[in-house]
Amino acid sequence: MAAWRNDGGTAIDRSQPLAFSFDGKVIEAFAGDTIASALLAGGVSVVGRSFKYHRPRGLWGAGVEEPNALVDIAAGMPNTRATQALAANGMAVRSVNAEPSAEKDRRAFIDAFSRFIPAAFYYKTFMFPDWHLFEPRIREMAGLGTLDETKTGPEFAEQVNHHCDVLVVGAGPAGLHAAREAVRAGRRVVLCDDGRQPGGSLFYRAATIEGKSGAEWVADVATELERAGDLVLTSATAFGIYDHHLVGLSQKGADGAPDRLWRIRAKSIVLATGAIERPLPFGNNDLPGVMSAEAALVYLRRFGIVAGRKIVIATNNGLAYETAEALVAAGADVTVVDYRADASTPAGLRVLKGVSVRAATGRNAVNAVTLSDGTVLEADAVLVSGGFTPTVHLYCQAQGKLDWRDDILAFVPGRPVEGVDVVGAAAGTFGLPPELADGMARDLGIIAAWPKPGAKERVWIDLQNDVTAKDVELAVRENFVSVEHLKRYTTLGMATDQGKTSNVNGLALMAEITGRRIPDVGTTTYRPPFTPVPLASFAGARSGTRMNPLRRLPLEQAHRADNAVFREYGGWLRPAFYGAGSPEERIQAEARGARERVALFDGSPLGKIEVIGPDAASFLDFIYYNTMSTLAPGRCRYGFVLTEGGNVYDDGVLVRLDENRFIVSCSSSHVAGMHALLEEWRQDRFDRKRVFIHNATAEMATLTVTGPQAKALMGTIDLGIALDDTTLPHMAVVSGVFEGIAVRVARISFTGDRSYEISVPADHAAALWTRLRQAGEAFGAGLLGLEALMILRAEKGYVVVGKDTDGTSRPMDFGLTAPLERKKVEFIGRRSLITEDAGRPDRRQFVGLEAIDGKGVLPTGAHGIERGSGVPRSIGYVTSSYFSPVLQKPIALGLIELGLSRMGEIVELQHLREIRRARVVSACAFDREGSRLHA
Amino acid sequence: MQLFPCPFCGPRSESEFHFGGDAGNHRPEGFRDVTDSEWTAYLYERNNPRGAANEIWMHMACGEVFRMERDTVDHRVAQSFVLGEGGDNGGMA
Numbered sequence A: 001m002a003a004w005r006n007d008g009g010t011a012i013d014r015s016q017p018l019a020f021s022f023d024g025k026v027i028e029a030f031a032g033d034t035i036a037s038a039l040l041a042g043g044v045s046v047v048g049r050s051f052k053y054h055r056p057r058g059l060w061g062a063g064v065e066e067p068n069a070l071v072d073i074a075a076g077m078p079n080t081r082a083t084q085a086l087a088a089n090g091m092a093v094r095s096v097n098a099e100p101s102a103e104k105d106r107r108a109f110i111d112a113f114s115r116f117i118p119a120a121f122y123y124k125t126f127m128f129p130d131w132h133l134f135e136p137r138i139r140e141m142a143g144l145g146t147l148d149e150t151k152t153g154p155e156f157a158e159q160v161n162h163h164c165d166v167l168v169v170g171a172g173p174a175g176l177h178a179a180r181e182a183v184r185a186g187r188r189v190v191l192c193d194d195g196r197q198p199g200g201s202l203f204y205r206a207a208t209i210e211g212k213s214g215a216e217w218v219a220d221v222a223t224e225l226e227r228a229g230d231l232v233l234t235s236a237t238a239f240g241i242y243d244h245h246l247v248g249l250s251q252k253g254a255d256g257a258p259d260r261l262w263r264i265r266a267k268s269i270v271l272a273t274g275a276i277e278r279p280l281p282f283g284n285n286d287l288p289g290v291m292s293a294e295a296a297l298v299y300l301r302r303f304g305i306v307a308g309r310k311i312v313i314a315t316n317n318g319l320a321y322e323t324a325e326a327l328v329a330a331g332a333d334v335t336v337v338d339y340r341a342d343a344s345t346p347a348g349l350r351v352l353k354g355v356s357v358r359a360a361t362g363r364n365a366v367n368a369v370t371l372s373d374g375t376v377l378e379a380d381a382v383l384v385s386g387g388f389t390p391t392v393h394l395y396c397q398a399q400g401k402l403d404w405r406d407d408i409l410a411f412v413p414g415r416p417v418e419g420v421d422v423v424g425a426a427a428g429t430f431g432l433p434p435e436l437a438d439g440m441a442r443d444l445g446i447i448a449a450w451p452k453p454g455a456k457e458r459v460w461i462d463l464q465n466d467v468t469a470k471d472v473e474l475a476v477r478e479n480f481v482s483v484e485h486l487k488r489y490t491t492l493g494m495a496t497d498q499g500k501t502s503n504v505n506g507l508a509l510m511a512e513i514t515g516r517r518i519p520d521v522g523t524t525t526y527r528p529p530f531t532p533v534p535l536a537s538f539a540g541a542r543s544g545t546r547m548n549p550l551r552r553l554p555l556e557q558a559h560r561a562d563n564a565v566f567r568e569y570g571g572w573l574r575p576a577f578y579g580a581g582s583p584e585e586r587i588q589a590e591a592r593g594a595r596e597r598v599a600l601f602d603g604s605p606l607g608k609i610e611v612i613g614p615d616a617a618s619f620l621d622f623i624y625y626n627t628m629s630t631l632a633p634g635r636c637r638y639g640f641v642l643t644e645g646g647n648v649y650d651d652g653v654l655v656r657l658d659e660n661r662f663i664v665s666c667s668s669s670h671v672a673g674m675h676a677l678l679e680e681w682r683q684d685r686f687d688r689k690r691v692f693i694h695n696a697t698a699e700m701a702t703l704t705v706t707g708p709q710a711k712a713l714m715g716t717i718d719l720g721i722a723l724d725d726t727t728l729p730h731m732a733v734v735s736g737v738f739e740g741i742a743v744r745v746a747r748i749s750f751t752g753d754r755s756y757e758i759s760v761p762a763d764h765a766a767a768l769w770t771r772l773r774q775a776g777e778a779f780g781a782g783l784l785g786l787e788a789l790m791i792l793r794a795e796k797g798y799v800v801v802g803k804d805t806d807g808t809s810r811p812m813d814f815g816l817t818a819p820l821e822r823k824k825v826e827f828i829g830r831r832s833l834i835t836e837d838a839g840r841p842d843r844r845q846f847v848g849l850e851a852i853d854g855k856g857v858l859p860t861g862a863h864g865i866e867r868g869s870g871v872p873r874s875i876g877y878v879t880s881s882y883f884s885p886v887l888q889k890p891i892a893l894g895l896i897e898l899g900l901s902r903m904g905e906i907v908e909l910q911h912l913r914e915i916r917r918a919r920v921v922s923a924c925a926f927d928r929e930g931s932r933l934h935a
Numbered sequence B: 001m002q003l004f005p006c007p008f009c010g011p012r013s014e015s016e017f018h019f020g021g022d023a024g025n026h027r028p029e030g031f032r033d034v035t036d037s038e039w040t041a042y043l044y045e046r047n048n049p050r051g052a053a054n055e056i057w058m059h060m061a062c063g064e065v066f067r068m069e070r071d072t073v074d075h076r077v078a079q080s081f082v083l084g085e086g087g088d089n090g091g092m093a
């Protein structure tokens, strides 16, 4: 490229030179240079290869609209827009879609076959046998960047929630003016801009505002805002606008600082997002050296780079003349090709009027253009302006509807959206706000120069996704005439630049071919994000173990000291078993010890939801399948809670402490759900002043002593309670005191052996646990992990809801029919229990399954098979299956069709290709009389 | 992200709320007399209105169950009510 550095440039600091590598080549630059400006000044004309055809591509733009210059930064972000990333000393930058380098891409040959690979070629060609077979190779070839696995950096992106009166998006003249007006009216303002400092076009377009230069005025306004305590966020792109005035901002972290995601809730929003220059459609308009005229002005004034020595400026409007005059002043040879025959143009410029560019020529860089009248102009840079497209993305995301304006050939915001104002170029008003500089509104004076069908040369519409005018023509021929279909068929506007430079030209061509007006073709839907946002910003701190934090036991440290192996159970991290060695042996030993002697178990996650008040009893009658109001104070009762659909939702023991005070002991994984269920019915059906709910689960630890020696062990600990079976029988509860702290002791058993559940405030759990451990030594007390407990409860046929039930289980399937037959009052799900489905004769019922084939433990999930005359049919499945150490044989539970009337029958069970045989037995395999509960 | 007004806490992000169903979907009482079709309607039939909607929501942070009138098209929230206040209770019971 012929670009060269002069001695200007307000963004760079020439006292701080730096160097970095691009595709292995050393590039010298200055502090303040973007990667793009450094490449331009460094003479790199090919900055990347195109997505599909691997065409050489140069810089088009200078900001967020850039479609070509995507680069990978080693140990940094892939697919970084070179126009927005600062060059840093020592960084290693690579082009994308190119191997080994952008300049010498070995896939460049693909372009020679371009006419054989039109739009949708891949989908049409690689159909058989399956697109997915070819997809990885094709995607790899089309590529874009690759993630650097060695990337290190901040652990996670920050997320900030913020509120303000007015959020102004865009800190160009219109945005700064709007922000200052709001501040002066006493509003709390946030002003954001995707540039590294506020100012927008005032940094490269000449302006005098309130007697100051543009840059001075910008500094003064920014100072005024900051003095008023308002936020000015730079390098921050507003990427999406969401319900109720929530705006998402992605802010790039400076100097290795983490990126930041802002969620700003504003009472009102001002969009001053500017406009983006469009390319002109001519042959080979994708050649390196063909650049936006506005971008060339940015590179000149901000970075001191003159785009070329022999420059052609092609324009269909008046705004390109500032670029022309500035480049002439910088010493370039400039010819303006003005498509407008009757344009009034500044003096002292070489202007050809009423002609247009037909095609550019060149190989890896443009070297000439051919005009419509046949004239050939040599050029080492072709700067084009095809008009401006207001950046209306956020307005459209906020459900705004666009109007077409023929005078500026652009879509502009139409009907007002409540709380969202659009100002400046985004609203189609170019130049300075009239209040700031009367008469300085810039006259666009644009004429149409849309792409036309039937061009001989290839005319690029979408540079990033490599879509040509011919692709749009093909789409129309194949009847994809809806704009949404056009987009999906050709991928026009679907690249990471979201068609910022290409959409309107594509629509105009479609309109031309189908004989419609542009507004009748319409636009595609605008969706967030406006620019790519790193997924890490959305994740924020919620990654790894922070994604879904585990709940931890108050006694975790004590369990660790006992070599507990922890697993997650229903969101809680709990000891699965204790000690080293074979897990299976450890678990069996724990279960055996609990049956033979006594064991200690930490049941702290067990639900403890208090229900209090004069209506508590009738409330719980409604909640539970079982009648609960008849429960005597100091007693406990097991019950089911159903859904309104009549299916088992949870089970557990209800404790009645006194007349008006109960405790719902729900499954540990159901506490949040049960709490919400109780609250919902309490508020929506009962008198909320006569029944109250308090979730005390986390406040209280629950420590269990279980086994034949449980009573003896308890006898050695002074809790101030009588342990005789008259005072504290099975399913009773008493209050005690441990070291001056009130505790609750309940005779509730999930093992089938005599058990004491002690509920103690969580901060006293460790002391009680230590005491129990010490006392247990004399009795050979072991520790019981969750896995061994699961064996003990399965020996007894005790249900685990969600494991031994499924979404269709009803209480009668577990043999619990009495409440349905006898209960007088309404309860949740009652009506569903007298439906046809509930009475089906083939319901799956809860039974035990005893393996009789000597092949060991049955596989959980194995299906019972019935071989009638036809295809084998499932009659249910195994829900729980273990080896019982006390019975010295496999035990299993299952839901089997009509299981309760199949007792003694042999069923076949199939798992994968294996067939097993089992006898249907009672779910309770151990101590059917229940004598051990009282032993 | 919508803002919902909890009658107890004030405006909060929608992610803190749990949808409780259509307001006015009254539970048919007297299980012996309720027909299958009445019960089915209560369990499964939903209004899914386009436009004005009258709904029950729960604010999970404080547990408040309340009625809210909002618009499903433009997402405007008209008002929220403590259950049993603001005219028709509208709850499920």
Ligand SMILES: [Zn+2]
Binding pocket: B006, B007, B008, B009, B010, B059, B061, B062, B063, B064
């Ligand atoms: Zn609340």
